[in-house]
Amino acid sequence: MDFLDKLVLPQSLEHIALLHYMATIVLFLFVPFLSLVLGGSIISFYFKRKGLREPNDHFILFSKQVIEYTTFTKGAGVTLGVVPLVALILIYAQILHNLKLLTVSLFVVALILIIVGLIFIYTYRYSWVFKSFLSSVKFDERENEFTTFANNVARVNRKSGYWGIIFLLLGSYFFIGGINLALNPSDWDATGILYLLTSFSVFVKWLHFFTAALSLTGAFLLFIFFFWEGGKEIADQKYKAFIKKTGLAITLFFALFQPLLLLINLIALPSIALSSSVFGFVVISLFAVFWVFHLLYAMLKNSELRYSGMVFLLLVVASLTLIISEQASFRNVTKTQALVLSAEYAVTLKELKGEPMGITAISGADIFNGRCSACHKFDQKLVGPPYKETLSKYNGDVDKLAAFVLNPTKINPAYPPMPNQGLKPAEAKAIAKYILEEVKKYK
Numbered sequence: 545m546d547f548l549d550k551l552v553l554p555q556s557l558e559h560i561a562l563l564h565y566m567a568t569i570v571l572f573l574f575v576p577f578l579s580l581v582l583g584g585s586i587i588s589f590y591f592k593r594k595g596l597r598e599p600n601d602h603f604i605l606f607s608k609q610v611i612e613y614t615t616f617t618k619g620a621g622v623t624l625g626v627v628p629l630v631a632l633i634l635i636y637a638q639i640l641h642n643l644k645l646l647t648v649s650l651f652v653v654a655l656i657l658i659i660v661g662l663i664f665i666y667t668y669r670y671s672w673v674f675k676s677f678l679s680s681v682k683f684d685e686r687e688n689e690f691t692t693f694a695n696n697v698a699r700v701n702r703k704s705g706y707w708g709i710i711f712l713l714l715g716s717y718f719f720i721g722g723i724n725l726a727l728n729p730s731d732w733d734a735t736g737i738l739y740l741l742t743s744f745s746v747f748v749k750w751l752h753f754f755t756a757a758l759s760l761t762g763a764f765l766l767f768i769f770f771f772w773e774g775g776k777e778i779a780d781q782k783y784k785a786f787i788k789k790t791g792l793a794i795t796l797f798f799a800l801f802q803p804l805l806l807l808i809n810l811i812a813l814p815s816i817a818l819s820s821s822v823f824g825f826v827v828i829s830l831f832a833v834f835w836v837f838h839l840l841y842a843m844l845k846n847s848e849l850r851y852s853g854m855v856f857l858l859l860v861v862a863s864l865t866l867i868i869s870e871q872a873s874f875r876n877v878t879k880t881q882a883l884v885l886s887a888e889y890a891v892t893l894k895e896l897k898g899e900p901m902g903i904t905a906i907s908g909a910d911i912f913n914g915r916c917s918a919c920h921k922f923d924q925k926l927v928g929p930p931y932k933e934t935l936s937k938y939n940g941d942v943d944k945l946a947a948f949v950l951n952p953t954k955i956n957p958a959y960p961p962m963p964n965q966g967l968k969p970a971e972a973k974a975i976a977k978y979i980l981e982e983v984k985k986y987k
């Protein structure tokens with residue numbers, strides 16, 4: 545996504561902090577929505593197939609209601625699905641500016657797959673309306689235009705549900721792959737789809753998302769059927785019992801995976817991603833999940849339905865705290881990158897204002913103090929590597945070093961790329977001479 549990278553400008557530290565908050569908010573909208581649509585499609589499709597094989601009206605009715613409730617309205621697909629993901633792509637492009645990792649590209653592929661998936665799923669949803677309307681009309685079975693039409697609708701319904709699920713699953717995999725890659729600097733030079741296929745941590749993270757999505761959807765169904773606005777009017781007691789049993793089973797079964805997957809994901813994080821706030825939010829999330837177990841147990845034992853609201857709320861809290869924790873790790877991982885960007889930002893700002901770069905005499909020492917010392921020491925690692933370690937390979941060659949300073953290239957994967965300092969050739973030569981001379985004192 546080179547063109548996106550060229551589009552964005554370096555940002556100040558305050559701006560980057562703001563971008564992280566925006567990413568959190570955008571994820572608050574997007575992740576629960578994607579979870580419900582994906583979970584709802586799978587549950588609906590499963591019960592539709594079951595309903596076609598077994599003569600039980602409950603399955604078909606349930607399938608139809610599930611997809612109707614979990615996809616809200618057509619507009620939700622755009623406002624909660626597409627728009628947030630586009631915003632996320634722009635935010636990540638800014639934060640990861642110049643790093644050349646694949647995250648933004650993976651997000652773009654995810655966006656395309658998810659848009660296609662949503663189109664299929666909304667087709668699936670609306671073809672249900674037709675399908676039930678047509679099946680309520682009684683008509684002559686022979687060569688009838690209606691019969692053909694009804695068959696077509698049934699086929700669209702079947703195919704769109706199937707393909708919608710496939711595309712959403714793929715889209716979510718690319719999305720999670722992008723999120724995971726951004727958290728693991730050791731994989732930043734990974735290229736292509738191979739990363740997705742071979743990374744175990746992507747798989748576990750996706751599995752975590754997938755199981756959490758189904759658990760959340762189960763809880764959402766209990767919430768919608770039995771809690772929201774006093775619950776739906778369900779005259780058929782058998783159907784009511786069926787919904788309750790199914791909703792509880794889905795919520796509980798998939799919630800059981802959460803603590804373990806959450807811990808594996810935490811362990812898989814590189815140490816630079818960890819901080820007390822990362823742990824703190826994970827603990828809150830775990831706490832919410834255990835509380836959910838407790839309430840589900842009470843619901844199973846006493847046939848209580850009034851906890852439905854609380855279970856759903858707690859699972860939402862569990863998801864949101866995980867999102868906050870994930871953004872905190874992302875922030876930790878990109879701390880140096882943020883410094884690099886803000887240093888570039890300062891340069892860009894001066895250039896825009898047409899100010900001199902603050903260097904009057906071409907003195908190597910002044911340039912070092914004014915332009916390099918923020919990131920470099922001779923004997924210690926700061927943002928950049930210590931000169932003691934990097935300068936020996938230049939063998940005292942002033943021109944070669946000046947060429948690097950004038951046009952820094954990516955060298956060591958353990959560091960972010962060095963931003964261009966915008967020096968003039970004479971200045972680059974002066975600073976090169978100066979540091980090559982100074983570094984001898986540190987042998």
Ligand code: HEC
Nearest residue numbers: 884887915916919927928934954955956959960961962965
């Ligand atoms: C914003 C931070 C930053 C500033 C300012 C900065 N550098 Fe760097 N520098 C880095 C980073 C990060 C690297 C490591 C780049 C890499 O390995 O890809 C680096 C690497 C280097 C290297 C090692 C190159 C090599 O061959 O391994 C030299 C030499 C260097 N910088 C000189 C300078 C000089 C001279 C200045 C001042 C004119 C300067 N840097 C200003 C961040 C900075």
